[in-house]
Amino acid sequence: MRTLHVADLLRTALDGEPVGGRAVLVDGDRIAAVGPVDELVGGYPGVRVRRWAGTLGPALVHDGPLPSAPSPREQVYALFRLGAAAALAAEVTDPAVRAAAGRNGLALLDRPGAPELRVAGRADLAVFDTDGRCLATVVAGRLVHRRA
Structure with missing residues (x-):
């Protein structure tokens, strides 16, 4: 649509x-x-x-550690609340958070971009x-x- x-x-x-x-x-x-x-x-x-x-x-690219939250899904949504649609892959090392990022569409980038x-x-x-x-x-x- x-x-x-x-x-x-x-x-x-x-x-x-x-x-x-x-x-x-x-x-x-x-x-x-x-x-x-x-x-x-x-x-x-x-x-x-x-x-x-x-x-x-x-949308922004989050270039630091992810916000603290009770669950991986909530960590991803904390980024969405900041206006970010991507994060640096090097900052997302926890497999559960990577899985939550994938499920919710958060792009993981190798390097920051504009x-x-x-x-x-x-x-x-x-x-x-x-x-x-x-x-x-x-x-x-x-x-x-x-x-x-």
């Missing part, structure tokens, strides 16, 4: 300048388009639209408020965290 993610502002790279009036179209686990909201809504009639307050951009939103790329998105708190995280096209 296609979903159009629209926020007050959009940045395609973490260090990019946020701009208004743009959105990200997700189809399955991939980004299908990034462009003006009106064009995407008009080009995809009936698309599900998720509107977010804040700045939408690429995440960006690009067509045909994996749909890993995050929305942050003006204070830097994560409001929502999308991992491989699936909404895994939403702050109430």
Whole structure:
């Protein structure tokens, strides 16, 4: 199912300048388009639209030790609550946590990279408020965290 993610502002790279009036179209686990909201809504009639307050951009890559939590699943979800959709493989050595990461779509990377939103790329998105708190995280096209 296609979903159009629209926020007050959009940045395609973490260090990019946020701009208004743009959105990200997700189809399955991939980004299908990034462009003006009106064009995407008009080009995809009936698309599900998720509107977010804040700045939408690429999800983060967590580059340190995982947060402490009672279970491997909760460790993975702690990252989702921070806006991360990936972690460094060297920091995820516990087999149970690696299994939980795999089940929940957390990407394990060999080296840090600069995440960006690009067509045909994996749909890993995050929305942050003006204070830097994560409001929502999308991992491989699936909404895994939403702050109430």
